[in-house]
Amino acid sequence: MSSTGVFVVDRLIEKFKRLPGVGEKGARRFAFFVLQQPSGWVEDLARDLLEAKTAVRPCRICGGLAEEELCPICADPKRSNGIICVVETVEDSLVIERHGVFDGRYHVLGGRFSPLDGEEIPSDRLDALRRRLVQEGVSEVILALNPSVEGELTAMAVRDAIVDLPVRVTRLAFGIPVGGSIGFVDSATLKLAMEGRRGL
Amino acid sequence: MSSTGVFVVDRLIEKFKRLPGVGEKGARRFAFFVLQQPSGWVEDLARDLLEAKTAVRPCRICGGLAEEELCPICADPKRSNGIICVVETVEDSLVIERHGVFDGRYHVLGGRFSPLDGEEIPSDRLDALRRRLVQEGVSEVILALNPSVEGELTAMAVRDAIVDLPVRVTRLAFGIPVGGSIGFVDSATLKLAMEGRRGL
Ligand SMILES: [Zn+2]
Ligand SMILES: [Zn+2]
DSSP states (O other), rough: OOSSOOOHHHHHHHHHTTTTTOHHHHOOOOOOOHSSOOOHHHHHHHHHHHHHHHHHHTTTTSSSSSSSSSSSTOOOSOOSSSSSEESSSSHHHHHHHHHHOSSSSSESSSSSSSSGGTTTHHHHHHHHEEEEHHHTOOOEEEEOOOHHHHHHHHHHHHHHHTTTOOEEEEESSSOOOOOOOOOGGGGHHHHHHHHHEEEE | OOOOSSSHHHHHHHHHTTTTTOHHHHHHHHHHHHHHHHHOOOOOHHHHHHHHHHOOOOOOTTTSSSSSSHHHHHTTTTOSSSEEEESSSSSHHHHHHHHHHSSSSSEEOSSSBBBTTBOOHHHHHHHHHHHHHHHHOEEEEOOOOOSSSHHHHHHHHHHHTTTTSSSSSEESSSSSSSSGGGGGOOOOHHHHHHHOOOEO
């Protein structure tokens, strides 16, 4: 029911409605905003969309966002090598990065363990983690997983996959409200959770 | 402060932040959503953006959205010819259209009269309205302007521009809450406002 009577505009509105959290009204506002911008701006946006989609690939080491073979963090020699922060998604790693509370490297699982939903952690991501622990001489793995049943199960699954390796496994511990999500905490809370991490 | 460390993604996030009502967090969600879509979907979106921007132009008669010389409403012989609904923006005409409470034609001013903000109604849109009133044999002009000081001033300015013509000038009257906006009322309220319109 988003008819403007003008086919290409309706098609654009339908596309915008697919964006997360965007309804009919928001999609229409976006479309009219676009129609009112200079042509150059719209051309830039279209080009950025295509370039982001084609130029970005998973980092060969951590699974994060990369334009080259390695992401900027894995390519940075100043990042601490002995400690790896395991996250479910790239978004979670970027949230932690933005708060500036961690100077090690990341490992993106790209999934979580949730038997009820039929979800599993991709096994190649767990294999890659094992290899990194050995090759990079890692002394600690911090599990930065959401405080939910699925996060708990995922933490257990990761721990079980690396339990035979001589590595300390910790988990973000306090500050994050139960039922909450890593994407929504402030810097202070996340800093506390990082400092208060406990052995698993 | 939207750095993902990956240049094309950051550029895309900055673009999304320009959309109305979208902040840092929303822009990031949109970008990651796009990265997770199939390439074909992203290509379609980019093409729709460019096509909407290039294919859409103002309707020669009403100033609404058109892909041809005339918009779908002005091109529709079944729309009542004797009554014109004057709106500030294309968005407002589409809102009224969506509620299905009006079967005449529209006239988009493309601006409002607000001396304090230095805004004026484009004079060619007022000239075009005068021409239409004569040529189309219009018997009534409904001013569908927002219930605000600027809407009031704009209504007066339009009335003054056509006051010498033998046309009834009415205004959407009740139902629309003061301080509110046409874009946010429900169908019932708008229907009441349409039925309760009064002479100006
Ligand atoms: Zn990496
Ligand atoms: Zn038209």
